[in-house]
Amino acid sequence: QPCFFTGIQASGTLTLGNYLGVICHILEIQDEYEIIIMICDLHALTIPKPNFNYREIGHEIAALLYACGLKEEKCKIFIQSEIKEHVELAYLLSPHITVSVLSNMIQYKEKKREQESGNLALLTYPVLMAADIFLYDADLVIVGQDQTQHLELATNIAQKFNNFYNKNLLKIPKFTIPHLGAKIMGLKNPQKKMSKSENDFLALLDDSQTITKKIKEAETDSENKIYYDPAKKPGISNFLTIYALLSKQEIKEAEKELQNLNYHQFKLKLIDLLNEKLGKIQKKYIDYQPRIKEILKKNTEYLKILATQKLNLIKKEIKFN
Numbered sequence: 001q002p003c004f005f006t007g008i009q010a011s012g013t014l015t016l017g018n019y020l021g022v023i024c025h026i027l028e029i030q031d032e033y034e035i036i037i038m039i040c041d042l043h044a045l046t047i048p049k050p051n052f053n054y055r056e057i058g059h060e061i062a063a064l065l066y067a068c069g070l071k072e073e074k075c076k077i078f079i080q081s082e083i084k085e086h087v088e089l090a091y092l093l094s095p096h097i098t099v100s101v102l103s104n105m106i107q108y109k110e111k112k113r114e115q116e117s118g119n120l121a122l123l124t125y126p127v128l129m130a131a132d133i134f135l136y137d138a139d140l141v142i143v144g145q146d147q148t149q150h151l152e153l154a155t156n157i158a159q160k161f162n163n164f165y166n167k168n169l170l171k172i173p174k175f176t177i178p179h180l181g182a183k184i185m186g187l188k189n190p191q192k193k194m195s196k197s198e199n200d201f202l203a204l205l206d207d208s209q210t211i212t213k214k215i216k217e218a219e220t221d222s223e224n225k226i227y228y229d230p231a232k233k234p235g236i237s238n239f240l241t242i243y244a245l246l247s248k249q250e251i252k253e254a255e256k257e258l259q260n261l262n263y264h265q266f267k268l269k270l271i272d273l274l275n276e277k278l279g280k281i282q283k284k285y286i287d288y289q290p291r292i293k294e295i296l297k298k299n300t301e302y303l304k305i306l307a308t309q310k311l312n313l314i315k316k317e318i319k320f321n
């Protein structure tokens with residue numbers, strides 16, 4: 001079976017954006033692929049937080065992913081830092097990329113500005129990301145829209161590396177980026193993407209009181225008419241997207257269903273739907289929580305073998321073994 005690979009940062013609790021943007025998509029393809037999902041704690045460390053429990057959040061994310069419906073036997077979830085081969089491969093790739101290319105990456109420049117200075121991990125992040133991708137000979141990789149430049153870079157590194165050793169050592173997968181319809185925006189600020197590292201999200205683990213409060217307080221507009229127009233009505237359009245995706249219909253259909261409601265009624269309907277869907281996930285989460293360490297351990301053992309084999313193959317070419 002072909003292999004699907006993706007990553008989720010260990011930077012915070014999973015959000016509705018993560019669920020609708022990527023998890024639902026993986027649920028649809030899990031019968032066609034072997035699924036590998038990496039919880040990226042090394043990547044999260046590029047913006048280090050002193051009192052943040054990376055392991056705890058990693059375990060929570062993993063248990064939640066299974067609770068969303070990913071199958072234990074099909075879907076290998078693991079924590080990045082548990083497989084040291086990622087870092088080792090990143091180092092072996094790093095002579096094939098220049099510092100100036102890395103320091104010109106859009107995301108590096110943006111994050112550097114936010115933090116008022118860059119750091120070495122932030123600078124070399126795309127090299128580690130390339131290593132993540134190539135270590136498992138993935139066929140299909142999904143990443144967020146903000147990662148397109150890093151994918152080009154990964155492809156570039158692979159081509160240079162393969163040319164240098166005159167051998168097809170690194171397999172360039174097919175890259176997909178979730179389409180725009182599945183980009184969930186913030187609740188208070190619907191102009192901005194919902195992110196787990198910014199405090200404007202609906203968490204998959206939010207209880208029904210919190211859901212109600214967050215939806216009721218979410219930003220809308222004063223027109224009180226429900227239709228899809230992200231530029232003019234970002235809040236309502238975001239709600240329409242969420243409602244349509246959760247109820248598995250097209251935005252057009254949802255629009256039609258909801259057109260006679262006012263915002264208050266729409267919000268109540270959305271709250272009900274969210275409670276139903278998230279409630280189910282939360283119930284299954286309780287089942288997975290006590291077993292998650294054990295599941296991750298098994299996954300890691302399995303993936304470690306693949307990673308070691310791949311790395312040994314590469315080291316042989318370099319004459320390191």
Ligand code: ATP
Pocket residue numbers: 006007008009010011012015017018020021022142143144145178182183184185193194195196197198
């Ligand atoms: P962070 O703020 O740490 O970057 P994040 O919420 O953006 O967290 P990531 O770990 O960067 O999450 O991304 C995990 C996956 O979730 C990616 O595939 C990304 O495309 C998807 N994703 C993240 N946020 C959204 C969103 N608001 N709408 C749709 N998909 C999203």
Ligand code: MG
Pocket residue numbers: 144195
């Ligand atoms: Mg992100």
